[in-house]
Amino acid sequence: MEARIIRIRVKDPNGPQDRHVNLVVPDICPFCHHHSQIHVLARAASKDGSTAGALFQCGFEPCQSVFLGYYTLSNTVNSPVIFPSRPDGSVIPDIVIDISPSFYEIFLQAETALINGLTQIAGPGYRKALEFLIKDYASHLYPDHKDEIEDNFLGKVISEYIKEEKRIVEASKRATWLGNDETHYKRKWEDKDIHDLRELILLVVREIDASEKYKRYLAEMDKWKK
Ligand SMILES: [Zn+2]
Structure with a gap:
């Protein structure tokens, strides 16, 4: 338009x-x-x-x-x-907020920074939000491994605890690469920017939402399967 x-x-x-x-x-x-x-x-x-x-x-x-x-x-x-510029919290579905309320809080702070033009602050904010999202999701999948998950590097958590969910792995790996670019002195991904990082995080969010809904329907309806 x-x-x-x-x-x-x-x-x-x-x-x-x-x-x-x-x-x-x-x-x-x-x-x-x-x-x-x-x-x-x-x-x-x-x-x-x-x-x-x-x-x-x-x-x-x-x-x-x-x-x-x-x-x-x-x-x-x-x-x-x-x-005033206020972020739109409705981009994050309730299922994801329940899994990681910290992700939701940090993501909205990064959004607030971005819409106020504070891109240097927003970048590390999105990177931090991603880490909370992935680690809380991994802990949600493997509640008995919560302590190890919290202590591990993000890349390791993705490859060890989320490996069953290929699309989440691939999107979150790429978000991690761009997120690290936001916190390092020198950029590696020169043709990608903070909007790509944000878009990849939202892709991870949508995949987690879809995967959880899918599992929920199977669990609920399999009880009655003849
Ligand atoms: Zn209005």
Whole structure:
């Protein structure tokens, strides 16, 4: 979908003329996380034309929350930083939250950092979230090995305790490689970034959710199998 643009007139720092700059209107509300028509209530720019702000209102009828967009202006299209920006917890299914409440908490903190533009902080946060997710999932599968799992390196936990679940192994291995890139001085995976790391973690999350639901249905219905 193409971004909705509004224009604002600002002073040109290099000359006497005013200039017009393009501001992107967000298409998602930071409160209800619905994609909706966002209304622009007001907009203004700083005197020197370097920054602008806008007041928005969510168009989703039951929400109608009001929030701010802050723009650092360039001559191209300007995307806002949104205040307040709150992560959407519904991307993590309840089954996964039950298995690892710590993962959920750390993941949402990393999300908050990412949507506030703090990518250097978000990266190690996602890496830490992944470690909690995998170790708590391994402990969920092998409750008697909880202590060993907690003491082991993440890579070893993946290869020893999750090996039955191939898709989780492959996605979490790759997430670990990218996660380590976020904490090391030198990057190895130059064509991948924090958004790939986030996407891989969400893939692991969806695979765990699917695997647990599958096992639950088999267990529940096999009781009655004739
Ligand atoms: Zn809303």
